[in-house]
Amino acid sequence: MFHGHLVGLRIPPRKPQSPQTATIALMGRNNRTQTNGAPSPSNERQLNRRERMAEIIERDGPYCVWCSAPLNLTLNPPTTEHLVPRIKGGPSWLENELAACKRCNNERGHQSPASWIHDCEGMGRTPRVDIVIAALERLQNAITERGGIRRARPYIASQLRRLRKR
Numbered sequence: 001m002f003h004g005h006l007v008g009l010r011i012p013p014r015k016p017q018s019p020q021t022a023t024i025a026l027m028g029r030n031n032r033t034q035t036n037g038a039p040s041p042s043n044e045r046q047l048n049r050r051e052r053m054a055e056i057i058e059r060d061g062p063y064c065v066w067c068s069a070p071l072n073l074t075l076n077p078p079t080t081e082h083l084v085p086r087i088k089g090g091p092s093w094l095e096n097e098l099a100a101c102k103r104c105n106n107e108r109g110h111q112s113p114a115s116w117i118h119d120c121e122g123m124g125r126t127p128r129v130d131i132v133i134a135a136l137e138r139l140q141n142a143i144t145e146r147g148g149i150r151r152a153r154p155y156i157a158s159q160l161r162r163l164r165k166r
C-alpha cells in the first residue's frame with residue numbers, strides 16, 4: 001500500500017518493479033491521473049506540471065536525460081527539458097518533454113540535443129542517447145499523426161540522422 005510523500009525513496013537503477021509506485025513516490029503524490037494509452041494534446045492540458053513530470057518519469061525512468069544522475073524530489077529535483085526548444089518550433093506536448101537535472105537544463109540553453117550530447121560527453125557526463133533517439137522518434141510520429149509543427153520537422157529529422165550515425 002502506498003504511503004504519501006515517500007520523498008527520497010531510493011529507486012533501483014534498472015527497471016523498477018512498479019514504475020508507477022516509484023513515480024508517485026518521487027513526485028510525492030497519491031492521486032495520479034490515470035490515462036489509457038497515449039495522451040492526446042487535449043487531455044494533456046488537464047495535467048498540471050507535477051502530473052506531466054510524473055508521466056515523463058514513468059515513461060523514461062527517474063534519471064537526467066543528459067547526465068543520467070538519479071532525479072529525486074529533495075536532492076536533485078527534476079526539471080522539464082524541451083527536446084526541441086520552443087524557439088525552434090518545439091510543441092508543448094509531452095512528446096517534446098524530457099526530465100533533466102537543473103544543472104544540465106540550465107547549461108544546455110537552446111542547443112540542439114545532438115550538439116548538447118556531444119558537449120555533455122566532453123564534460124564526462126553520460127547522456128541517455130537511446131532515450132533521446134526514442135523521444136525524437138515519438139515526437140516525429142506524433143507530428144505525423146496530429147499535423148502542424150512544420151518548422152520543427154527538419155530539425156527533428158536532422159537530429160535523428162546525427163544521433164543514429166554515432
Ligand SMILES: [Zn+2]
Nearest residue numbers: 064067101104
Ligand atoms: Zn543532468
